[in-house]
Amino acid sequence: MRRLAVLLVAAGLLVLGGGAAAVYAQSSVTVAMREFAFDPAALTVSAGRDTFNLRNIGQFPHNVHIEGNGVSVDVKPDGPVAGGDSFTGAVTLSAGTYDIWCPVGNHRDQGMVGTLTVAAAGAGGVAVQVPGALPRTGSLDDGLPITQASVAAGLVLIGAGLFLRRRATLRR
Ligand SMILES: [Cu+2]
CATH class of the missing domain: 4.10.860 (DNA Excision Repair, Uvrb; Chain A)
Incomplete structure (x- = not known):
């Protein structure tokens, strides 16, 4: 027994x-960037060091800017991702809601905006959270x-x- x-x-x-x-x-998320939108536009990761895979499937240069909770950073810090290129970078984020947009030209006004939700690790040491946007192979969630x-x-x-x-x- x-x-x-x-x-x-x-x-x-x-x-x-x-x-x-x-x-x-x-805590790793893939974002497709094109003229002029992010796909998905609503990202969810967990608090900590988060990896962002940026895939520029458009022709113009694009980037992801993260703003909120004292953070103001471009995922690719040394300039935008060229059309057709990809970039993987990591940003350390605490729990909260952030705005994201493309910092290139007037892309933000043209609709390259979105939200980033950083979920806290759950109480009791087990991180249970609801991802809103994962690197998608099938349907959402x-x-x-x-x-x-x-x-x-x-x-x-x-x-x-x-x-x-x-x-x-x-x-x-
Ligand atoms: Cu852009």
């Missing part, structure tokens, strides 16, 4: 770890239920393990 309890807790932690890793992976289910499954397994262990202890 005791061995089963330990096994359940271990399995729970493993599942939980998988869920947390999936959440952590969402496809990956989310899996992450939440995995975290929930992990918690259930741990709960069952602890319960069994307590019962085993009481029986002695």
Whole structure:
């Protein structure tokens, strides 16, 4: 009985770890830039060092400027990304809501604007958050239920393990 309890807790932690890793992976986001829009225009990452993959699929140079909560920075600090080029850069961000726009010419006025939501790590040390925009391979938010289910499954397994262990202890 005791061995089963330990096994359940271990399995729970493993599942939980998988869920947390999936959440952590969402701290990287891909943004397509073109005349004159970001796709997606609403980005979500988690607090910390976040990787931005900028893909300029347009012809004009573009960039992503991040503004808010004391931050004012271009993702590519030394100038815009040329048409057809890509750039990957990291920015350290704390939780909050930020405005993003293209700092080139009047692109901001022409519609190259968006929002960036930086979600805090959840209480209890497990980062559970709702990504609004992931690098997309399918439809939006496809990956989310899996992450939440995995975290929930992990918690259930741990709960069952602890319960069994307590019962085993009481029986002695
Ligand atoms: Cu632009």
